[in-house]
Amino acid sequence: MRQRSQNGIIVRKTRYRESSLIVSALMDSGELISFIFKGALKSRSLISPRIIPFAVLKFTFYPKPDKTIFTASDVKVVEDFGIADADFQNQKKAAKFINYASAAVRHGDKIPEIYEILTSLFRQWRAIHGVDERILEAGFMLKILLFSGLKPALTNCAVCGKELSEAQRLWFSPSAGGFICERCPKPADSIKTDAKKALAMEKLINTPFKKYDKLSIANPEILFDFTKKFWNYHIGEVSGAKARRKNTYSRG
Template sequence: MLNRIEGIVIRAMDYGEGHKIITLYTKEAGRVTVMARGAKKLKSRFSAIAQLFTYGEFVFFKTGAMGTLNHGEIIRSHHLLREDLLKAAYASYIAEMIDRMTEHEAGSSALFEQLEAAFEAIEDGKDPQIVAHVMEMKILEFSGYGPEFEACVSCGRETGLSVLSFQLGGVLCSPCQTKDPSARHIEEGTWKLLRLFRRMDLRRLGKISVKNETKKQIKPILRGLMDTHIGIQWKARNFLDQMEKYEI
């Protein structure tokens, strides 16, 4: 069966001497796996469109679990993401989240649009850490673990919110702090930013400047929520940690 679909390459793996197996994320069909024959060869007509992060239109034959690429047209190459180590690392983390948290034949136009917008934002020079944090929030929402920031997760009170519980998945008011002794205090500015991330549309992301001190607070918060409720060892995130450790 011949299929024509727009997708973004979120994983690319060498196969044999000259081929690649690519995983696409699409609006209609979620994750799609396609064999791009000869794509490793420089003169191949598939070498460019099979590159990681490429947004294109893909035409492929599918008779089983994996399709075979027949034709492809690049819509946006996102080549700047591949040419900068830091941008590539953050884009890889975002791509890995999409790859590991979505399913075959279960597309989401909203998530697809946020993925493409995230790549565009990083490529355009927006702070990649902030873009990645917004995508972490999107993934938490998509997976059903979106944190509660507006009311106490224990009693529903909307005032006196002072700490965040990773285990309970949201904020606690002062009287309910004892429900989670490990809950952590969050500065007011950080609260505001986390609430903003919750409703932010990356397609409309303007110039955003976040102080390094605030970013240092946000990172362990999003990581704590991701690790508590999703619990995946992210390969790309580990690489980002190594980059930070050695100041690459």
């Protein structure tokens, strides 16, 4: 059997039987892979101190086409973002972004940009400390939606495709796929807004996270609400409570 090594970030850790651990990771190839670490929970395990969250890990494993969980033989810490050493609030916040990223990757998908968005967010973690969390979350979702091929229509009507001037971007509908012109029928989930929201969304997509504090965005709660509704419709709800049950972000 040939071994393979690849970088990834842990999205979930589950105990398996007496002393084994199943780890799901978002890989740099943009896919989700599950590994089993046999005996990792034994007290004398040399490997478990290196199976850490909020870090880029290099997994060495035996890929088998007929298996959905690969046996891992080793893991090394490539880049530790230092979030696991921060307080609980920071870990909870970081875990939320991991949940968004992993929710957007379906079985069989390969979207390397999602891995890149997550790692770039974690690399900028200190710089984004003061950014409004709703702005950060909305921007993170929008960037992921873009690379998932699900970017909301912002400059053209989502229904008829007609170009919308800035002043015409007034109706937003998650189910229609973004902003709609005045003439097209409005689905039940359409929300009337002001012309600034589409521009703000465009800015969040095109600006690096660490520069978000330079953007002046009015009503972040509305922008977050729009983006979240769009995300829930196209990707599915990411429940915080469920995420907490599934994840065990403890070291070793």
